[in-house]
Amino acid sequence: MNLPRSVHPETLDHLAECDPLAVRSRADLRRINRFMRTRAIMARAMQDAVAAPRRIVELGAGDGTLMLGIARALARRWPGVHLTLLDRQDLVTQQTLDAFDAIGWQAERCVADVAEWLAQPVRGRHDLILANLFIHHFEDRQLTSMLAAIAERTNAFFICEPRRALLPLAGSRLVGLIGANAVTREDAVLSVHAGFTGKELSALWPRQQHAWRLAEYPAGLFSHCFLAVRGAAP
Numbered sequence: 759m760n761l762p763r764s765v766h767p768e769t770l771d772h773l774a775e776c777d778p779l780a781v782r783s784r785a786d787l788r789r790i791n792r793f794m795r796t797r798a799i800m801a802r803a804m805q806d807a808v809a810a811p812r813r814i815v816e817l818g819a820g821d822g823t824l825m826l827g828i829a830r831a832l833a834r835r836w837p838g839v840h841l842t843l844l845d846r847q848d849l850v851t852q853q854t855l856d857a858f859d860a861i862g863w864q865a866e867r868c869v870a871d872v873a874e875w876l877a878q879p880v881r882g883r884h885d886l887i888l889a890n891l892f893i894h895h896f897e898d899r900q901l902t903s904m905l906a907a908i909a910e911r912t913n914a915f916f917i918c919e920p921r922r923a924l925l926p927l928a929g930s931r932l933v934g935l936i937g938a939n940a941v942t943r944e945d946a947v948l949s950v951h952a953g954f955t956g957k958e959l960s961a962l963w964p965r966q967q968h969a970w971r972l973a974e975y976p977a978g979l980f981s982h983c984f985l986a987v988r989g990a991a992p
């Protein structure tokens with residue numbers, strides 16, 4: 759069955775950072791990421807994307823703890839990474855920044871809207887820009903310009919998003935079973951409707967595709983991934 763893509767505002771994005779419903783929903787998100795094996799999916803794709811990155815940016819990074827788990831797995835192979843954790847909410851604690859420091863990664867938080875960040879002049883390329891459960895917040899027409907601006911700024915781009923299909927939709931209706939609150943239960947369903955399938959993200963990637971190798975694929979039971987690597991086979 760073909761599920762048309764529809765993007766609707768998610769409640770978590772509009773709650774204050776310290777709202778107890780938001781705090782609880784972000785804890786749900788950490789559990790959902792564990793359940794979806796996001797860390798393993800992302801760590802594998804990141805290693806396919808780049809060999810020895812120095813500069814990584816995560817968009818919509820939330821509290822940064824997903825990336826901390828990935829960094830812990832990769833830090834021996836990838837020492838001394840400079841990581842920017844961008845989110846429009848100020849969610850990354852000093853404790854999380856110190857935990858990155860302890861494994862030899864220099865992490866900084868950047869509290870900004872992604873559009874604001876992408877509107878800044880390009881100052882050199884990052885080795886990797888990535889995101890988890892973030893790109894589905896945007897309509898296709900916004901994504902076209904956003905992906906073009908990202909392509910100018912990086913040598914590799916990887917995202918892990920909800921897969922828009924019946925099984926993930928059924929799963930999203932069951933997140934209450936792992937104790938998710940009302941905000942998460944509603945947002946989970948919305949995020950699957952706003953998710954991706956097939957080669958939709960490849961079609962939105964900027965046209966000069968000869969300079970890029972693209973891979974777009976389902977991952978695990980619920981995720982949909984897109985990887986773009988400049989001038990190399992992903």
Ligand SMILES: C[S@@+](CC[C@H](N)C(=O)[O-])C[C@H]1O[C@@H](n2cnc3c(N)ncnc32)[C@H](O)[C@@H]1O
Pocket residue numbers: 771787788791817818819820821824844845846847870871872873889890891892895
């Ligand atoms: C569903 S959460 C995912 C957080 C994190 N990536 C994870 O997997 O735990 C989406 C995040 O995107 C952020 N966000 C939404 N719209 C944004 C925008 N326009 N610019 C920057 N951050 C945004 C929200 O504040 C939120 O932290």
